Amino acid sequence: MIHQYKLGGYSIVLDVCSGSVHVVDDVAYDIIALMDGGCDDREAILARMGERYPDLPTGEIAECMEQVLALRDAGKLFAPDVFEPMAGELKERTSGVVKALCMHVAHTCNLNCAYCFASQGKYHGERAVMSFEVGKQALDFLVAHSGTRRNLEVDFFGGEPLMNFDVVKRLVAYARSIEKESGKHFRFTLTTNGMLVDDDVINFANRECHNVVLSLDGRKAIHDACRVDYAGNGSWDRIVPKFQRFVEKRGGKGYYMRGTFTHANPDFLEDIKTMLDLGFDQLSMEPVVCAEGDPAALTEADLPVVLKQYEDLARLMIERRREGRPFTFYHYMIDLTGGPCVYKRISGCGSGTEYMAVTPWGDLYPCHQFVGEEPFRLGDIWHGVTNDAVQARFAACNVYARPECRECWARLYCSGGCAANAWHATGSVNGVYKYGCELFKKRMECAIMVEIDRQFGESDE
Amino acid sequence: MTHIKTIETRNLCDSAKNGGCGECQTSCQSACKTSCGIANQQCEQKADK
Numbered sequence: 226m227i228h229q230y231k232l233g234g235y236s237i238v239l240d241v242c243s244g245s246v247h248v249v250d251d252v253a254y255d256i257i258a259l260m261d262g263g264c265d266d267r268e269a270i271l272a273r274m275g276e277r278y279p280d281l282p283t284g285e286i287a288e289c290m291e292q293v294l295a296l297r298d299a300g301k302l303f304a305p306d307v308f309e310p311m312a313g314e315l316k317e318r319t320s321g322v323v324k325a326l327c328m329h330v331a332h333t334c335n336l337n338c339a340y341c342f343a344s345q346g347k348y349h350g351e352r353a354v355m356s357f358e359v360g361k362q363a364l365d366f367l368v369a370h371s372g373t374r375r376n377l378e379v380d381f382f383g384g385e386p387l388m389n390f391d392v393v394k395r396l397v398a399y400a401r402s403i404e405k406e407s408g409k410h411f412r413f414t415l416t417t418n419g420m421l422v423d424d425d426v427i428n429f430a431n432r433e434c435h436n437v438v439l440s441l442d443g444r445k446a447i448h449d450a451c452r453v454d455y456a457g458n459g460s461w462d463r464i465v466p467k468f469q470r471f472v473e474k475r476g477g478k479g480y481y482m483r484g485t486f487t488h489a490n491p492d493f494l495e496d497i498k499t500m501l502d503l504g505f506d507q508l509s510m511e512p513v514v515c516a517e518g519d520p521a522a523l524t525e526a527d528l529p530v531v532l533k534q535y536e537d538l539a540r541l542m543i544e545r546r547r548e549g550r551p552f553t554f555y556h557y558m559i560d561l562t563g564g565p566c567v568y569k570r571i572s573g574c575g576s577g578t579e580y581m582a583v584t585p586w587g588d589l590y591p592c593h594q595f596v597g598e599e600p601f602r603l604g605d606i607w608h609g610v611t612n613d614a615v616q617a618r619f620a621a622c623n624v625y626a627r628p629e630c631r632e633c634w635a636r637l638y639c640s641g642g643c644a645a646n647a648w649h650a651t652g653s654v655n656g657v658y659k660y661g662c663e664l665f666k667k668r669m670e671c672a673i674m675v676e677i678d679r680q681f682g683e684s685d686e
Numbered sequence: 687m688t689h690i691k692t693i694e695t696r697n698l699c700d701s702a703k704n705g706g707c708g709e710c711q712t713s714c715q716s717a718c719k720t721s722c723g724i725a726n727q728q729c730e731q732k733a734d735k
Binding site: 319 | 687688689690691692693694695696697698699701702704705706708709710711712714719723724725726727728729730731
């Protein structure tokens with residue numbers, strides 16, 4: 226399968242199944258399009274191209290044709306999809322292995338954000354915090370079910386996890402104490418709204434956390450319209466100085482300044498610019514997750530605006546890199562040479578199988594976005610997964626599980642989409658959240674173009 | 687004249703040969719929490735080298 230597009234002054238051809246990325250001129254672009262359309266007669270293609278490019282010498286077109294055919298013969302163009310038989314293999318081989326937990330240490334929050342998918346941290350249930358004993362059992366569960374996996378990921382999540390910071394610290398200390406004997410390495414991450422960030426939190430996170438996710442929506446007016454306390458006051462003025470200090474003291478360790486954009490700010494590039502102006506340079510901006518019809522939900526009319534933001538963001542990244550002021554954007558951090566193997570690319574996200582969320586009470590759910598949805602409860606950390614039927618549905622999620630994905634050029638970059646988004650949009654974890662697909666595909670086109678420019682742009686100037 | 691410039695990419699067919707160790711990061715765990723993209727993930731085997 227071929228996907229070709231023009232962006233940022235480049236004509237780009239992706240050979241989906243080999244993973245090859247080509248930057249081509251107009252003649253090659255058109256020859257590949259003809260071949261992709263089913264025309265494989267060399268002479269017919271040359272004749273068509275001669276008509277289209279009357280000023281080009283015939284030899285030049287023939288030479289271009291030879292280059293296209295050489296790439297095809299090398300398996301870098303028109304490579305067939307031979308991966309489908311492998312789709313279930315990784316999950317089968319690792320059946321029962323858990324390697325990542327989202328620890329809901331606090332089902333409560335000190336903010337009352339209008340768009341919160343977790344219902345202000347309560348996840349449609351009671352407010353609660355996780356006890357150390359439950360957290361310890363969750364870590365023991367993870368170690369016991371991690372098989373030969375060495376790297377185990379634990380994200381402290383909420384609600385607001387810093388409302389239960391003492392337990393977070395004790396759990397990390399416990400995990401570190403068992404690393405050697407268990408032969409495991411824990412990678413901790415923390416997702417916080419910033420309200421309770423102080424030097425104690427900063428020092429702890431910088432010492433222990435592989436990454437921190439800091440929630441900021443960008444422009445003050447946009448942020449404060451949604452991210453308010455229970456008195457209705459915006460939080461921007463209180464958290465920005467804390468985040469600036471946090472990032473300054475992070476000393477180069479990973480973080481994401483993560484915003485959410487909604488129907489109120491489909492022009493989210495302005496929010497990204499605000500983050501940059503505040504001195505942040507590792508950014509993530511995510512479309513809101515909420516029910517259709519919610520006032521925050523992105524609409525069809527927002528779609529072209531959002532897609533343009535992604536393109537303009539790509540241009541901004543290129544500009545700033547050339548000026549020596551680079552920044553990263555989570556979805557554009559594409560790794561074309563060191564990225565995932567094909568097993569990972571076709572296996573789906575792992576929710577409900579290798580990745581689960583743990584509630585303050587020790588219940589297991591397929592991921593953080595399913596917490597509180599009782600039919601999706603998988604089991605608990607004492608008895609393991611007991612709801613085999615639900616787990617089987619998640620185990621069957623892979624890139625070939627949905628007919629739409631089979632025909633999609635982006636399938637090996639997205640691995641089949643988010644089960645939670647699919648469920649919210651269609652009522653089935655095997656559905657397709659088409660709006661999200663449109664955003665994802667645009668992000669991939671932009672990410673690849675930015676990477677092409679990084680490699681080729683400067684030399685062409 | 688070169689009409690095509692090819693970016694170096696990981697050969698996906700070859701990646702099947704020693705792939706599937708499962709050590710790589712869970713897709714959305716530590717960053718976006720709202721979408722399933724794997725393009726920006728590092729292969730742990732490559733990262734170790």
